[in-house]
Amino acid sequence: MKDPEKPLEAHESDNEKRAEVSRRDFLGTSVVLTAGACVAPILFNKSALASEGAVPGGPISSAVDVTLRVNGTAHALKLEPRVTLLDALREEMQLAGTKKGCDHGQCGACTVLVDGRRTLSCLTLAVMHDGDEITTIEGLAGSDELHPMQAAFIERDAFQCGYCTPGQIMSAVALLREPCGASDDDVRECMSGNICRCGAYPNIVAAVQDVRRSKTT
Amino acid sequence: MFAAAFEYHRPKTLAEAVKLLGSVKGARLLAGGHSLLPAMKLRLASPAALIDISRIAELSGIKATNDGLQIGAMTTHAAIAESDVVKKHCPVLAQTAEIIGDQQVRNRGTIGGSVAHADPAADYPTIMLLLGAKFTAANGKERQIEADKFFVDLFTTSLKQGELLTSIMIPAMSSAASAVYRKHRHPASAFAVVGVGVLLEVKQGKCADVRIAIGGATVTAVRARAAEELLTGQAPTVENIARASKEVGKALDSPISDSYASGDFRIHLATVMTRRALTDLAGAAR
Ligand SMILES: Cc1cc2nc3c(=O)[nH]c(=O)nc-3n(C[C@H](O)[C@H](O)[C@H](O)COP(=O)(O)OP(=O)(O)OC[C@H]3O[C@@H](n4cnc5c(N)ncnc54)[C@H](O)[C@@H]3O)c2cc1C
Ligand code: FES
Ligand code: FES
Numbered sequence: 001m002k003d004p005e006k007p008l009e010a011h012e013s014d015n016e017k018r019a020e021v022s023r024r025d026f027l028g029t030s031v032v033l034t035a036g037a038c039v040a041p042i043l044f045n046k047s048a049l050a051s052e053g054a055v056p057g058g059p060i061s062s063a064v065d066v067t068l069r070v071n072g073t074a075h076a077l078k079l080e081p082r083v084t085l086l087d088a089l090r091e092e093m094q095l096a097g098t099k100k101g102c103d104h105g106q107c108g109a110c111t112v113l114v115d116g117r118r119t120l121s122c123l124t125l126a127v128m129h130d131g132d133e134i135t136t137i138e139g140l141a142g143s144d145e146l147h148p149m150q151a152a153f154i155e156r157d158a159f160q161c162g163y164c165t166p167g168q169i170m171s172a173v174a175l176l177r178e179p180c181g182a183s184d185d186d187v188r189e190c191m192s193g194n195i196c197r198c199g200a201y202p203n204i205v206a207a208v209q210d211v212r213r214s215k216t217t
Numbered sequence: 218m219f220a221a222a223f224e225y226h227r228p229k230t231l232a233e234a235v236k237l238l239g240s241v242k243g244a245r246l247l248a249g250g251h252s253l254l255p256a257m258k259l260r261l262a263s264p265a266a267l268i269d270i271s272r273i274a275e276l277s278g279i280k281a282t283n284d285g286l287q288i289g290a291m292t293t294h295a296a297i298a299e300s301d302v303v304k305k306h307c308p309v310l311a312q313t314a315e316i317i318g319d320q321q322v323r324n325r326g327t328i329g330g331s332v333a334h335a336d337p338a339a340d341y342p343t344i345m346l347l348l349g350a351k352f353t354a355a356n357g358k359e360r361q362i363e364a365d366k367f368f369v370d371l372f373t374t375s376l377k378q379g380e381l382l383t384s385i386m387i388p389a390m391s392s393a394a395s396a397v398y399r400k401h402r403h404p405a406s407a408f409a410v411v412g413v414g415v416l417l418e419v420k421q422g423k424c425a426d427v428r429i430a431i432g433g434a435t436v437t438a439v440r441a442r443a444a445e446e447l448l449t450g451q452a453p454t455v456e457n458i459a460r461a462s463k464e465v466g467k468a469l470d471s472p473i474s475d476s477y478a479s480g481d482f483r484i485h486l487a488t489v490m491t492r493r494a495l496t497d498l499a500g501a502a503r
Pocket of ligand 3: 163
């Protein structure tokens, strides 16, 4: 019997059990390896997610009418249903401030506000947002005045390359209205959906805290 | 990256959705899309049609009833985490919802989508098993499925083709019981490497109800029955808890193993996390 509480090295000898790795083990492995969104193709063949019908690369589905309200302006578009909100913003409306990092929900670069809630525009279809109120980084500033969060990011030098910044700022703006705790650690947790490859985290936290403090005083 | 082409439907009522699901060839339900759309972009799934159920008002919302909490399938993780009703009647559920993914994921992901997807690393399945949730499925008529019959295998539930999950009933917990969910989260995705749900009710110094559910370690979440039985009827002492926790591994057949955590490490985590969770609950009950 294996004693789960003994030090891990002591388990080396228990490992024969693993010699016979079943297909299921392998499947489980791939799932957790890539946990976050991706799964091995073979999984989907056996799973409830298995595809029926559509031929990849098959005929293009016809475009449908969608009205997207972005930064207060209504845009009447004809889009294929498979177009994400992110691609619609960048490619159809030339609003390239919203960035595409991973395109899989993992980095937060594509964060926009949908009816005031921060949302990953890469993981949602444009058609799903017909009529919703969408705010992007382009819609934050007043005519000649930055949003306080934008100003704080500049003041605190909260970026290096700037690629993650629009997403960070949209997330931070939404955070102001969420029940996020007061400490720096709380801010780190509340901003955990936005990754910064340059590691500007300390300054991002400082910028967010500056704005929160100025709001409460 | 974009998905294979599909037809898009957005019914306004449950009846309409059920009808579409039964009649449109190759149709799949689209809830928050936070598991399905990534899979479709990778062409791991390419349904011929999507039925977007996000605007069906009757599918979301939280109600406290005499039997427990009734939660609509389309209720988002954020709505559950922030709900005063959930915090009052079933704090462990709010606490679980609060640590799913990140805020953006919680704003779109739904409880129905999560349980229907049945990812082994997801958080809700563990809690559903712990609390004995009941799932209501509809395809014209309704049926109820108990949590221990719902999660069948990796990404597989007992929902039948054409069935839509409408709501989830979480039975009311005894007022003397308390429960907690702990997760060792994957540092990148926040999914559970191992998630442990523990429920404890102490009566006259003895453990009257002990429930331990483990997720992330095996293809579906499981109850650690041997450990539960060993502690039931015993005093919740440090020694008894440690002894019972050592039995947790017995429930974890063919544990998932990957570059982040070996199967053995997952068993180790489940054991230690169970012991700590039980110790905390016992401390609070004293
Ligand atoms: C970056 C990232 C991190 C994440 N981290 C976590 C985490 O830490 N823990 C965790 O548990 N999850 C995590 N998730 C998954 C997230 O919670 C998903 O939202 C959830 O698993 C699926 O819910 P959904 O509403 O998005 O469903 P969808 O993706 O829309 O649907 C998933 C599947 O369920 C089916 N379905 C949906 N609704 C119904 C219904 N009512 N009846 C029948 N079938 C239905 C769909 O057809 C599809 O097959 C994460 C996701 C991402 C992108
Ligand atoms: S581009 Fe959307 S999360 Fe990375
Ligand atoms: S500033 Fe470069 S990724 Fe954040």
